Amino acid sequence: MNKNKLVKLAYESRKSIIKMSTDGGCFIGASLSCVDFLGYLYLEYMNIEKNTLNHPNRDILILSKGHDVPALYSIFAELDFIDKNRLKNHLKTNDNIYWHPNFSIPGVEFHSGSLGHGLSVSIGIALNSRIENINNKIITILGDGEINEGSVWESFLLASALNLSNLIVVVDRNKFQANLKTEDLIPLEPLIDKLKAFGWETYECDGHDFKSIDYAFKKLNKSNSNKPKFVIAHTTRGKGLPSIENDPTRWFVDFSKDEINLLLKELKSGIKTDLKSKKIIAR
Amino acid sequence: MHYYEESLYELTKKNKEVVILTAENRFSMRNLPNLIGEKFIDVGIMEQNLVGVSAGLSKCGKIPIMHALSAFLTMRSFEFIRTDLGYPNLKSIIVGTFTGFNSQANGPTHQAIEDIGLMRLIPNLKIFAPSNIYEMCNIFKIIDQFDSPLYLRYNDDTEINYGSDVFNFGENIKIKDGKNIAILTYGINLKNSVKASELLEKKKIFPSIYNFRFMNFKNDKYLKKILNTYSKLVVIEDHFSNGGLTSIVKEESYNQKINNKLLEINLEDRFFKPSLINDVLEHEGFTPKDIYNKILNFLK
Incomplete structure (x- = not known):
């Protein structure tokens, strides 16, 4: 594992996410919670790079919790899947870079936004790999709030019944859904026990600690079982910006230009910024 | 063997991309699982996943044929059909069974009597509502003629045979x-x-x-x-x-x-x-x- 490269990828991606948080804004909290493990997956774990984006044997990642797409596009820009200048087209009609992923962007395997779809699409892709004898990994990123959706539980049952050992779910367990803590609304715990009972092989890691993430995925790789794999990445919503971390009012943000500059400094210093912009923006 | 099942079997022999899926609705395809092996996928009673899984397969170049009770397939899974098949225009066949009066004594829960209306709202999706089993199964002979999702209003009537000669896609x-x-x-x-x-x-x-x-x-x-x-x-x-x-x-x-x-x-x-x-x-x-x-x- 090249930790320096990962740290740089995550830092540069966070900068891009912050820059997308103005002029209409974005879902910053969820983007900052998943960016570390997402960076790990693309840089260290998955068999995919710029010139294999359409290779039939590539590993496939479906971002089912689509509202954290700024993290995905920022990573794509760092890995040169897309030109970094395209991020400036965020929310502009001359491009397709909006609040949820679109498959016209290189690297995006399937559009998402409506929660509870991505895992069933991934099951279809995993079945195709089985039929075609393709030895690849199909990774789905779920939000913890997304797990409220009934279709996700259908998928948990189905993937297990089909013994889809090449299917990996990573839950961005930032412990928040849009407005509330998950455990205060629809408690998920004990989540790991639930998935075990559903016949999945389970793993946990600190979703911001590359060593911990690497440990979990290396362990997962050694598995010989035919069970689908479930990884809980414990994360913090808004990670990297203390002034918005775990703040339920900063689910969606639309900062002023001045605040963006201050937050970029905060990312470096870790010293809280005095934010004036409107809280609780409904999107 | 049921003529519908036989037609599907012939299709899978001719076209290796075809995959048959059902939400545990096997009444007219009881022999298929043994005949086509892993190309037959029964997801259980979960219509939303039936469509989502099919979208994943279609994205990879497969041609999924989904078979389920129309009332549940078109209503419970409506958003999946619209968003995961319609918007990306993924080639697939959505077979809704027990449509219209054919649900007979099942009652309102099973009555697919708004299916055409719902499916018609979905961009890219085309509708085929045959008058009998021969006409219905002829669609499988012309699947190279379309590249979009198709809703098939299942009808296995054998009393008549209009459309039993091969026709072109979209031709009334x-x-x-x-x-x-x-x-x-x-x-x-x-x-x-x-x-x-x-x-x-x-x-x-x-x-x-x-x-x-x-x-x-x-x-x-x-x-x-x-x-x-x-x-x-x-x-x-x-x-x-x-x-x-x-x-x-x-x-x-x-x-x-x-x-x-x-x-x-x-x-x-x-x-x-x-x-x-x-x-x-x-x-x-x-x-x-x-x-x-x-x-x-x-x-x-």
Whole structure:
């Protein structure tokens, strides 16, 4: 594992996410919670790079919790899947870079936004790999709030019944859904026990600690079982910006230009910024 | 072996991309699992995942054929069909079974009588509502002719065989040539329309009959021609009055600024009385004799 490269990828991606948080804004909290493990997956774990984006044997990642797409596009820009200048087209009609992923962007395997779809699409892709004898990994990123959706539980049952050992779910367990803590609304715990009972092989890691993430995925790789794999990445919503971390009012943000500059400094210093912009923006 | 199942089997032998999926609705395909192995996928009673999984397969180049009860497939999974198949325009066949009156005595939960209307709302998606099993299964011979999602309104009637010769995708057809008045219908109402026309002929009334099996095609020149040819139209469907063929005809008449006289025979906005098929037809006024009487009354 090249930790320096990962740290740089995550830092540069966070900068891009912050820059997308103005002029209409974005879902910053969820983007900052998943960016570390997402960076790990693309840089260290998955068999995919710029010139294999359409290779039939590539590993496939479906971002089912689509509202954290700024993290995905920022990573794509760092890995040169897309030109970094395209991020400036965020929310502009001359491009397709909006609040949820679109498959016209290189690297995006399937559009998402409506929660509870991505895992069933991934099951279809995993079945195709089985039929075609393709030895690849199909990774789905779920939000913890997304797990409220009934279709996700259908998928948990189905993937297990089909013994889809090449299917990996990573839950961005930032412990928040849009407005509330998950455990205060629809408690998920004990989540790991639930998935075990559903016949999945389970793993946990600190979703911001590359060593911990690497440990979990290396362990997962050694598995010989035919069970689908479930990884809980414990994360913090808004990670990297203390002034918005775990703040339920900063689910969606639309900062002023001045605040963006201050937050970029905060990312470096870790010293809280005095934010004036409107809280609780409904999107 | 059921003819539908046999046709699917032949298709999988010819086209290696075809995958058959069901939400535990195996009544007409009990032998397929053993015949096609991993190309048969039963997801269990979960229609949303049936469609989501199919979208994943189609994204990878497979041609998924989904088979489930239409009421659940088109309503519970509506968003999956719209978002995961319609928006990305993924080639697939959504087979809705027990449609219209064919749900017989199951009751309102099982009545797919808004399926055409719902599916018609989805961009890229085309609709095929055959009048019998031979016509239905011919679609599998022409799957190279389309690249979009297709909703197939399942009908395994073996009493008639209109459309048993291979046809082109999207092609509707006149099955009886008449004058002044045209009946437009599809599915199980086609045969009773033909029977009604035989009664009408004794009264020297000669309606043309159109098998309107394909729907949701933009700029439907065939329909335009029909609207311009006949001053009186009868549209018959086991569907709510909104959204189906009746709506298609009305919308196109408005677009064409044609003010034809129209007799609607449909379910208006009511669920039908659950019973066995012949009793349903009688109760709801869809027998040949009912159609005959309604048309006579319309022409008065």
